[in-house]
Each structure stands twice: as C-alpha cells, then as structure tokens.
Amino acid sequence: MTGRNVWLRAGIAAVVGFTMSAIAPAQAQQPTGKPIRIGQTLSLTGGFAQTGLAHRIASEIFVERLNAKGGLLGRPVEYVVLDDQSKPDISRTLYERLITADNVDLIIGPYGTANILAAMGVAQRYHKVFIENTLGQPQLATYEWHFSATIGGPDAxxxxxxxxxxxxxxxxxxxxxxxxxxxxxxxxxxxxxxxxxxxxxxxxxxxxxxxxxxxxxxxxxxxxxxxxxxxxxxxxxxxxxxxxxxxxxxxxxxxxxxxxxxxxxxxxxxxxxxxxxxxxxxxFEDVEPYISTPEGAAFAKEYDARAAKAGLPYPFADSQAGNEYAGWEILIAGVKATNSLDDKKIAEWLDKNEVENIEGKRDFSGRSHTTATDMQQxxxxxxxxxxxxxxxxxxxxxxxxxxx
Amino acid sequence: MGGSAMPHLSLLEQALLTGVLTGGLYGLLALGLSLSWGLLRLVNLGHFAMALLGAYLTWWLGTSYNVAPWWAGLLVVFVFFFYGVGLHWVFMRFRVTEMASMLITFAFAVIVESTIQTIWTADFRRYETAWGSQSWVVGSLYVPKLNTIAFVVAGALAAATWAWLRYTYAGRALRACAEDPPIATAFGINHRGLSFLLSGLCAAFAGVAGVFIALIATLAPSEIWSWIGVVFAVVIIGGLGNPLGALAGGVLIGVCEAMTMAIVNPSWAPLVSFSVLIALLLFRPRWI
Missing domain, CATH: 3.40.50.2300 (Response regulator)
Incomplete structure (x- = not known):
C-alpha cells in the first residue's frame, strides 16, 4: 500500500466515520414499535368550533414535535381526535368509545367546562388519568386523578x-x-x-x-x-x-x-x-415573554403558520392553544418520569411533582390539582x-x- | 340598575324602538304559521325549519357565490312556494289531521336541522354586510337599518295578506272554508286549489323571514328551536289566521321583552312571552 493510498483510505474512513457518528444518534431517536395511542375529543363543529380548531392545531404540533424528537418511551405517538360537536353528551359517548373500542392508551380532556365534566365521569369510571386545560370551575373536579393544565389557581x-x-x-x-x-x-x-x-x-x-x-x-x-x-x-x-x-x-x-x-x-x-x-x-400568547423559551418560540411559530393556513381569524398562538400544548407537556412529563403508561403511576407522580412547560413551572398542589396560586396574566x-x-x-x- | 334606580327616558325610548323592531321579525315568522293554523287547520312546526333553511340558503348564496340578498331572497321565496304546495299535497293525500300535522312537521323540522348540520356543520355563521351595523340617528335614538327594513316588510306583507283575505274572492273563500269546508264546497268554492295557494304562500313567507334572519341573526342549526316558544305565543296572542294580529302580537311580545330587559334584567326576558300569553288567556280578550 502506497503512502498516498493510506492517506486516501484514512480520509474516507474519517469522513464516513464522522458522517455515521452524526447520523447514528438521529437513527437511535427514531421511534419504533407499536404506536402509543392518545385520544381526545374536541369541538371541531358546533358553537365552539373555532376554538376547537385552535386546540386541534396545538395538539397536532405537539405530537409531531414529540415524534420528531424520538417519540414516547421509544415508540411513536398516534393522536386520535374525534369531533364532539361542542356537545357534552356526545363528548361523553366518544370518550367511552376512545377507551373501550379505539383502545387508546391515554386520554387528554376535551375543550370547555361542560364537555370536560361529561368526559371526566368516563375517565373516572375507567381509572384514566385526566388532564384538561379549560375547566372554568375547577372546584367541580372531584376526581382524584384529574389534573388541570390551566394556571388560574384553585379559585380564579x-x-x-x-x-x-x-x-x-x-x-x-x-x-x-x-x-x-x-x-x-x-x-x-x-x-x-x-x-x-x-x-x-x-x-x-x-x-x-x-x-x-x-x-x-x-x-x-x-x-x-x-x-x-x-x-x-x-x-x-x-x-x-x-x-x-x-x-x-x-x-x-x-x-x-x-x-x-x-x-x-x-x-x-x-x-x-x-x-x-x-x-x-x-x-400564553405569541409575544414576549412567552416566546423567550425555545419550546414556546418553536410552538408559536409553527402554530401561527398552521392557523393562518387553516383560515383562523386570529392566526396567532394564544391562551387556548398554549393551554392545550401545556396539557400535553404535562401528560408526557408524567409518562417519561414514570417510564410507564400506567395511569395510576402517572397520577401519583404528577400529584407530587412540578412540571416545566411553555407557560412556566407549575405545581398541582391547589384544590382539584390546580396550581397553588393564580399565575395568569x-x-x-x-x-x-x-x-x-x-x-x-x-x-x-x-x-x-x-x-x- | 337591577331595578333599584329608574332608567333614563332615552333608555326606555331605545328599548321601545328595539322591541317594536324585534316584534316585526316575530310577526314575520308568525305570519305563515298563523295562516296555516287558522285557515288550513295545520300546525306547521316545519315553518321554523324552513325559515332557518331560507336563512342558510341566503347566507350560502351570498358568501359562496356573491348573490345579493334580495336576489337570493327572490329565489328562496320562489322555491319555497312550490315546496309549500307540495307539502300540502302530501297532507291532503294522507288526510293529515291538525294534531298529526304537528307531529309530522316536528319530525320534518328535526330532519331539516340535521340536514343543515350535515351540509354547513353546527358552527355559528354570520352574514357580514356593509349595512348590517348601520343605523339612522333620529334625535337621541339609533334606528338599525336592517331591523327597520324587516319591520317594514313584515308590515307590508301582513297588511297585503289581510287585504287579500278580506277584499278578494279567494280570501273570503278561504275564510269560509276554514269556518265550514263542506258548506263552502257546496257553494262551489274550490277549497283544494285555494288551500294549495295558501300553503305555498305560507312557505314563501317563511322564506322572506329567513332572508332577514340571515342578515340580522347569527345562524346555527339549533336556532330552529329557539324561535318556537316565542312565535307560538305570538300566533295565539294575535289570533289564528289573522295577519295583522300576528304582527301586533309580535310587537307586543317584542316590546314587553325589551322593556323587561331595560327595566328589570335581560335574563328575565324569556319569561315574558309566555307570561303575557297566560295573562291574555286568563282575561280572554275578544280577539283570541
């Protein structure tokens, strides 16, 4: 082997090695296996449809970003969303379907107080951890595995x-x-x-x-x-x-x-x-100081683009979208911390810990697992x-x- | 406020005007129902569904195809007239009674609501027009243009229908048929033909009401049911088959509601229509 060949081979090996080392972690992060199914109903039609669409966009962005970052417990996440037509009775029925027929692993609460209260009964019956983000009367949430993603404290x-x-x-x-x-x-x-x-x-x-x-x-x-x-x-x-x-x-x-x-x-x-x-x-809004964190900024940028494409009259990330995203962050934090999809373990962990999300660091020590204080702006x-x-x-x- | 202080005169004047104009829309909706119930002996709950369908068609033609509301209205009224004729043919073919008509048309209203929801979803729809928010200023009063036009149209239709029923052969014949169909027929009145005409007109009136609902109100499929209580009260207060009574009943209820909102509390307004109805039924004035 000539000296020139040695250098050539060494150079190729170095380039290949560098390239592989750069690719390898990305390949390791690719989620594999059976998808984890997370179900939710939203008001995609009916009186609250405009707001429901904002929640849907926020949920979709979260799941896509989660999968791009390696999924959950190494598995891809599949988002199952059904239209509750802004009606509590339909929301209740659809959560039954999500849990019993669609066999989702986890659920996220719907939009709106009435729908949340209707769905919470189903979650309680099937012992599912229940994270919602728009309950106007948290004092009505008596289910012990209910967690509020809002930051208005126990009595806004x-x-x-x-x-x-x-x-x-x-x-x-x-x-x-x-x-x-x-x-x-x-x-x-x-x-x-x-x-x-x-x-x-x-x-x-x-x-x-x-x-x-x-x-x-x-x-x-x-x-x-x-x-x-x-x-x-x-x-x-x-x-x-x-x-x-x-x-x-x-x-x-x-x-x-x-x-x-x-x-x-x-x-x-x-x-x-x-x-x-x-x-x-x-x-949460698409302005400082909310977008000063990388996660908040990335979410707001992506949300604004999709909201404009969807024709939303106010195509900027706001409280509704932010609360939805924060709810997902809370659920996933619980899963990652417990390394489990067990609702009981997730609920017990959330009960004792704080979660950092795009709305700030929050606890669940207020009544009905709200924040201890009102952190809203x-x-x-x-x-x-x-x-x-x-x-x-x-x-x-x-x-x-x-x-x- | 809240009943503790006397409201200002300007508030009462504005409330009175609002009530009168709202009453015009009630009267417009009640017109077709009153005629159908009083002269054809058919209680047509589908009337509300058709009015809302007319509203959706007006909104849809306007927002999707830039059809001006008056052209859309003409089309809706024309089509609805023939729907009314067809509906009456069904009623006659199956010899539908007064009570059965209520049940059948209730089912029809449910079907129309579901159809509207399927086509246009249950979302709120708003027909934005340049003149939708405009008002004339008369002294201290603000007179909304669209509501005023709706009132004028309601008044014109009620007066024209009243005159038609009172002064034309067809109108008198229809009233005779409502009183005693066999005797009227024995006198050579073509009850069948006239009832088709009247049923078509009632449906056309629903179309006219629908055009103004599209322009004034926020649309949702479930709105069908929100009108029923108050308009039924208007029809009964105004007297069955009485076009001017329908308008007067509408204005009475509209003014009572608006005054309740001005003097007491807006949340009491829904109680008004039936309270007035019960009071009038107890005292039984001559026209009921």
Whole structure:
C-alpha cells in the first residue's frame, strides 16, 4: 500500500466515520414499535368550533414535535381526535368509545367546562388519568386523578377580578363605576359574582349585573342598558362570540365602552376594530415573554403558520392553544418520569411533582390539582393583537395598559 | 340598575324602538304559521325549519357565490312556494289531521336541522354586510337599518295578506272554508286549489323571514328551536289566521321583552312571552 493510498483510505474512513457518528444518534431517536395511542375529543363543529380548531392545531404540533424528537418511551405517538360537536353528551359517548373500542392508551380532556365534566365521569369510571386545560370551575373536579393544565389557581373567581381592578388601579385612575354583564353559563356567572365580591371589598360602585341566558340572540337591549349606565369599566363574563355581538350592538347605538373586559373571548375578537383596548386573561400568547423559551418560540411559530393556513381569524398562538400544548407537556412529563403508561403511576407522580412547560413551572398542589396560586396574566387588544400588560414583570416589552 | 334606580327616558325610548323592531321579525315568522293554523287547520312546526333553511340558503348564496340578498331572497321565496304546495299535497293525500300535522312537521323540522348540520356543520355563521351595523340617528335614538327594513316588510306583507283575505274572492273563500269546508264546497268554492295557494304562500313567507334572519341573526342549526316558544305565543296572542294580529302580537311580545330587559334584567326576558300569553288567556280578550 502506497503512502498516498493510506492517506486516501484514512480520509474516507474519517469522513464516513464522522458522517455515521452524526447520523447514528438521529437513527437511535427514531421511534419504533407499536404506536402509543392518545385520544381526545374536541369541538371541531358546533358553537365552539373555532376554538376547537385552535386546540386541534396545538395538539397536532405537539405530537409531531414529540415524534420528531424520538417519540414516547421509544415508540411513536398516534393522536386520535374525534369531533364532539361542542356537545357534552356526545363528548361523553366518544370518550367511552376512545377507551373501550379505539383502545387508546391515554386520554387528554376535551375543550370547555361542560364537555370536560361529561368526559371526566368516563375517565373516572375507567381509572384514566385526566388532564384538561379549560375547566372554568375547577372546584367541580372531584376526581382524584384529574389534573388541570390551566394556571388560574384553585379559585380564579376570587383572584382574576382582583387582578383586573389592580391593573387599572396601577394607572392612577381606577374605575369608579363598574357594570357587570354576565352570561348565566355557570363558570361565567361564577366569575361575575367574583367581580361583585371584589368590588364590594374595595368599595367600588357596582352599577349592576345584567345577566343574560346562553344563546341570547339579541344584544340590542343589553347594549342600550350599557350605554345608559355609561360605566368606567364594563366587565363582561361572556363566552365565545357574545362579546363581539355586544360590541356590534353597542356600535349600532353609537357607544364605545371606555374600558372593557371579556372572560372567554373567541380568538376573532382581537381582529375586531371595535374590540380595541379590550382586556382578558392569558396564560400564553405569541409575544414576549412567552416566546423567550425555545419550546414556546418553536410552538408559536409553527402554530401561527398552521392557523393562518387553516383560515383562523386570529392566526396567532394564544391562551387556548398554549393551554392545550401545556396539557400535553404535562401528560408526557408524567409518562417519561414514570417510564410507564400506567395511569395510576402517572397520577401519583404528577400529584407530587412540578412540571416545566411553555407557560412556566407549575405545581398541582391547589384544590382539584390546580396550581397553588393564580399565575395568569392579563392581556389587551392593541393594534389588532393581544399583548400582555399585567403583571408588570410579564408585560410584553413596550406594551402599556391603555386605560382611557 | 337591577331595578333599584329608574332608567333614563332615552333608555326606555331605545328599548321601545328595539322591541317594536324585534316584534316585526316575530310577526314575520308568525305570519305563515298563523295562516296555516287558522285557515288550513295545520300546525306547521316545519315553518321554523324552513325559515332557518331560507336563512342558510341566503347566507350560502351570498358568501359562496356573491348573490345579493334580495336576489337570493327572490329565489328562496320562489322555491319555497312550490315546496309549500307540495307539502300540502302530501297532507291532503294522507288526510293529515291538525294534531298529526304537528307531529309530522316536528319530525320534518328535526330532519331539516340535521340536514343543515350535515351540509354547513353546527358552527355559528354570520352574514357580514356593509349595512348590517348601520343605523339612522333620529334625535337621541339609533334606528338599525336592517331591523327597520324587516319591520317594514313584515308590515307590508301582513297588511297585503289581510287585504287579500278580506277584499278578494279567494280570501273570503278561504275564510269560509276554514269556518265550514263542506258548506263552502257546496257553494262551489274550490277549497283544494285555494288551500294549495295558501300553503305555498305560507312557505314563501317563511322564506322572506329567513332572508332577514340571515342578515340580522347569527345562524346555527339549533336556532330552529329557539324561535318556537316565542312565535307560538305570538300566533295565539294575535289570533289564528289573522295577519295583522300576528304582527301586533309580535310587537307586543317584542316590546314587553325589551322593556323587561331595560327595566328589570335581560335574563328575565324569556319569561315574558309566555307570561303575557297566560295573562291574555286568563282575561280572554275578544280577539283570541
């Protein structure tokens, strides 16, 4: 063998060896074997379909990223999603099907309080660990293996209204007259009553509480009442498009609320020019500081692209999508920590540990396995986007609470 | 508020206007049902389903094919007229009674709801138009344009139908048939032909109502059922087969609802229609 050949062979071996060493870990991470099936129902049609689609996109992104990073316990993950049509009875039936007929290994809770409560009964019957991310009344979750992915603490009805009032008070011009407009939907109504308590505690005048039935067709008369009251702050404990419907009705009678809060607004609200300066609560948005972590940034970037492609009216990652993603992170953390798909082991681990996800590090020590404290932020519509404005250390850089 | 303070006059005026205009839509929906029930002795629950189907067709033609609402409305009304004729042929062919008609048309409404859900899903649909949020300003009052047009159309249809029933041979013949079909037939009235015509008109009125529902309301398949209670009350209060009564009943209920929302609380409004109905049935005014 000539000296030239030796060097040539050595060079080839080095290149091949380097290439193999680079490829080898990637090949090792490729999940193999029978897929782990994780099932969920979502409101893909019906009254909550727009929000349901946001949850679906978030779930799909999580599962794809999980599989790209080696899957779960070395196996690929298969996401099984069924349409519950925004109806609790259908959600209940479909969770039965997921567990008994589709034989999923694990489940994730659906969207919306009513559907979650319906599905939780099924999870309890089959002893499945149950992680949900939108239960408005966590005190109703009595199932011991229930875990909330939300970060509102055990009683947001006591803490969120205080946050809203604190945020406005920080401007030096706190609201002096507050009007509450409340859906009779239980979780929304509870929040309205929480605001009543908060107003009473700090001696702020409550102009009244206008309650309306879910499914109200006509907000014209309610708009007339709001205009007549002319409050400093309109606190609307509403769901979905109701807030936008009231804003439209107010616009028709030439009134724009000075300061306004909406409890569970649809994503489209931010895109509505009438909703400028509207306030709501948040746990994740496609803005700093949430996207300062690699996981948060990657999720938000991917979500925005898919939401735009799907034609969502607000194509940016928000609380709904963030909560869904966080729920998946919690479940997978439990599986990885216990190296098991055993629901009991996962539940016992989550009960005693904290999980780091895109919404921050959180525990489950609050009642019904919520966070011990309310870690939520407040967000405001500014120039067609939600930005966070409270608390100050979570504020989007450059954003200020607008409080006319 | 909450009943503790007297509302301002401007609020009451705005609420009164809102109630009158909402009542126009109630009257428009009640018109076809009242005529069908009063003059054909058929309780057509499918009327609500057809109104909502008309709304969906108007929205679909407008958003998918850029068909203006008035052209879509004309098409819907034309097609629905023949549907009404066909429906009545079925009722006559199988000698459907008043009670049976309610059950059959209830089933029909369920089928229409499912069909709408299958085609357009159960999602909320909103027909956004440039004039949907526009109002005329009259003094301190804001008069929504679309609701006003719906009221004017409801009034025009009710008045025209009333005049037709009162002053034309066909109308008088229909009323005679409703009173006593055998005797009316013995006098040479073509009851069969006239009832086809009336059934077609009732369905066409559902189509007209549907066009305005599309423009004013948020659409969902289950909306079929949200109208039934209040419109039934309107029909009974207005008197069966009485077009002007249907409009008046609609306005009465609409105003009572709006005033309840203005003076008491919005959540009490759904109680109003049946409370008014019970009160009127107890006192039994002459027109009921």
């Amino acid at each position: 009805t006591s803490t969120l209204p205080v946050k809203v009032l604190d945020a406005y008070a920080s401007t030096g011009n706190p609201p002096k007259k507050v009007l509450i407009v409340a859906s009779k939907f239980p979780s929304a109504n509870d929040m309205a009553k929480g605001m009543e308590r908060a107003l009473k505690a700090r001696g702020t005048e409550e102009l009244g509480m206008l309650e309306y039935e879910g499914g109200t067709r006509d907000f014209n008369s309610i708009a007339a009442r709001v205009k007549d009251a002319d409050p400093d702050l309109m606190f609307m404990a509403s769901l979905g498009v109701e807030g936008s419907q009231l804003l439209e009705a107010l616009n028709r009678i030439g009134y724009k609320p000075k300061r306004h809060f909406y409890l569970y607004p649809s994503g489209v609200m931010a895109a509505d020019p009438l909703a400028d300066n509207a306030l709501s609560y948040s746990a 407040l967000k405001q519509v500014q120039k067609g986007r939600w930005v966070t404005i409270w608390p100050l250390d979570k504020r989007t850089p450059g954003a200020q609470l607008v409080a006319p």
